[in-house]
Amino acid sequence: MDTRKLNRRQAVALLGGAAALGAAGPAFGQAEPAKPAQLVVNHSGGSMGTAMRKAFFNGFEKKYGIKVVETSPVDFGKLRAMVDSGNVEWDLTEIGGQDAIRAGKANLLDKVDPKVVDRSKYPATAQNPFVFASSVYTTIIGYRTDVFKGGTQPKSWADWWDVKKFPGARSMRNHPTDNLEFALIADGVPKDKLYPIDFDRAFKKLDQIKPHVTVWWSTGQQPAQLLLDKEVVLATGWNGRFYDIIKKGAPVEIEWNEGALKQGSFAIPRGAKSPYWANKMLAELAIPQQQAVYASELGYPGLNLESLNFVDAKVKPYLPTNYLDKQFWISDEWYAENGTKAAELWNAWMLKKA
Amino acid sequence: MAARGGSAELLIEGVGKRFGDVVALDHVSLSVAQGELLTILGPSGSGKTTLLKVVAGFETPDGGTVKVGGTDISALPPARRDIGMVFQNYALFPHLSVKANVAFPLEMRNVAKPETERRVAEALAMVELAGYEARLPKQLSGGQQQRVALARAIVFNPRLLLLDEPFGALDRKLRETMQLEVRRLQRRLGLTTIFITHDQEEALVLSDRIAVMNKGTIQQIATTTEIYERPANDFVADFVGESNIFHGTMSAPGAVTLDGGRTLVVRSDRQAGAKVGVLMRPERFASGGTNQFAGEVIESVYLGTSFKLRLACEGGLELLVRQPARGALPAAGAKVAVGIDPEAIHVF
Amino acid sequence: MFSSRSGFWPALPALILLLVFFLFPVVRMLGFSVEAGTLDWYAKALGEGLYLRVLWNTFEIALLVTLFCLLLGYPLGFLMATTTPFWATMGFIFVLLPLWTSVLVRTYAWMVLLGRNGVFNRMLMEAGITSDPIPLLHNFTGVLIGMVHVLLPYMVLPIYGAVRKVDPAIPAAAAGLGASNWRIFWRVWMPLTLNGVFAGCVLVFVLSLGFYITPALLGGGRVIMIAVLIEQQVREALNWPFAAALSAVLLAATFAVYTLAQRFTQPETAR
Known part of the structure; x- marks a missing residue:
């Protein structure tokens, strides 16, 4: 035995x-460095x-x-x-x-x-x-399914900006990235013509939504939590954070259209x-x-x-790579050059009264 | 002080106070006449400080009344009792100048400024601190701080003055000066005063009358001479001054047989058979006298004006004796004979 | 002379520690800010409205937080210093408890309590006091509540210490001399505990200036403090000279406020 x-x-x-x-085969020809x-x-x-x-x-x-x-x-x-x-x-x-x-x-x-x-x-x-x-990962719209029933949720940034048709408290990220793009798309700029960002146009559009944003979030788990607590009924957020609470049975769903992809x-x-x-x-x-x-x-x-x-068929609908065509890529190159300027303008805009 | 007559008599009736299981005051009653200085004398824990706090209003008694000038003040807060008090450590306001300290009670009574100025100056002159107005308490000596506390306590013509062991922190010489000064000031102002101390010598120097306290009760309340010469019990006899205390039985009118067997001739009308205490003050012994004692010196101390001797006498009696310092100090082992007259023996 | 010189040596390790861990980094930071040999970054910090406004906001918030901490902390510290040992211990536990939990946890706890559907609002609505939730979170109120909670111990402890140091005979003497409780407080307790109050205020104020997690989370993003901008410059923009210049401005402003406060709260001398 x-x-x-x-x-x-x-x-x-x-x-x-x-x-x-x-x-280790393919690297066999060269001497492989010692293992740390x-x-x-x-x-x-x-x-x-x-x-x-x-x-x-x-x-x-x-x-x-x-x-x-x-x-x-x-x-x-x-x-x-x-x-x-x-x-x-x-x-x-x-x-x-x-x-x-x-x-x-x-x-x-x-x-x-x-x-x-x-x-x-x-x-x-x-x-x-x-x-x-x-x-x-992508920044997309998360919404309460008990408030927006049967596909009545906002399906574009133009919808997001339409507070009459889609009333309720909103939360967006406290950062220029994503929001500048969303504003421009809501204002009619095509997804492939976003860069270079037209700051004036973007901020003018953001002015319209500002009073309806209850929380400008700064950490990733905030939007999911805000939806869970019903502090807001609509929130932009990272798909994984919404996926996490949906998995656990929260009355929340994701609208993928016009999401902002990042790697x-x-x-x-x-x-x-x-x-x-x-x-x-x-x-x-x-x-x-x-x-x-x-x-x-x-x-x-x-x-x-x-x-x-x-991946499992049940997981697939929650992966952003499943919807690459409906979304757009954030330009890291543009932000690498203009991020500081964007941040300054964003802070100044935040401080502006009303 | 222009307006006198603030001073009033104090009447304490049946005041009791317990702290848990400890009885701090057991139905204490006493009265202090207007202008009188009464000392409450007792060891620490005797209840004297609690009694003072009850009078001042810092402690609420469980029962009994405190009346000043005929009015019951038991329910009044300290601020409305008009009682001047000097604390053990003076409790001067460290952040205020001497002048502001003394002016404080007047400020609290909304006395007009010129009047305040005048009275503060008067009070400071009285305690001989004119010219120190601008100093802070920490810039003064202990004696000076004491004077400021005193000035602050009398400047508003209080109905009573309470002194809580005020001389404890001073050295001996300064203490004696301050004692006399306080006495003079108190007499001059006619202030009804309660003085708390555990120092029997101090009590004898200052007081009109002394109340001796122990374990929450007043043991005896009497004039200084009475307390010294005719104490009411062992405790008072022992606590005030040096003493030889013995116990015995009246064997006949004018004769006490001590528990050790020795019989003394005394002046007393106590009945035969009564259990009595006998007090003989050390300084009342002389070379001759009706009652004679022969003994051997165990211990001898030279005190300048006198010798202090401890004698072992026949019958196991041990006596403390003071003799005028004349000649050589008797050495230990020397034979000494002393006597005492019946008039000098107190029977209680 | 001799005694003062010998008194220096025991303090040497502490001095070296300060030198290495405080003075050196500060000097290094100041060095960064003038790296380019010009004061351009200072000109930007002081010239652009954004940074001055945020600096001003920061001081405003710090001042309010200090004020509320004082209003809550003085009675609390006072009670703890004058009550029975049992209640003093209880007080200590409750005051110090926040110090033993992370800022993040405390902040999230407040979010649970203060939200639209949070514990407070549900209680108020069930009691019929309001029909709509009161906005306690994601605004200035939320930031104040959160920061005061976090910083309260720094106010309570020095005040507690100052009250404990006062000889209880002194306020008693004031009462005996005819002072009402109100006047005992203002004429005796206040001046005698001013050192503790000052220490508490300085601690709370200076710590407030550096806050950014709590304001970001409880302020709904609308309350911007200078630390947020400095952090952005360090971590996002990687503009360390500018971050250093902003920090230097903050440091200078803090010193100015401290000096001013000290001037005002100088214990009253002979009058």
């Missing part, structure tokens, strides 16, 4: 070893961390025997300070869209290694040499201790099956569009 058990275990170990050898004891991945934490561990980190640890150490939060200032001082703690970090563009230009990042990370299945918007697009990004800080293994981790993040696991948890699918084939 005992000997047989031992034998079986040995057999499993052998098989695992063979699989690892096979996985650990790989530090910095991300936003919370439920995202849990999902990443389930979808990616556990598999990575098993495959390579490298411990994945997670830190949070995401902090661009800290990234800059680390790279400037040459004391880079992170091997890989999540990074905001426009920050990623600027970080790439400011020489704060290492390029993604195309020999390790296969991005051939990714859309053209997700091919930045410094930035790996790990997932897609969640990861990048390798310049001077990271194990850049090769950070690339290996990115390769892990690119596996469609694993992306499907992640998407089912949070509602944030990966940009390997094949991943849609691996």
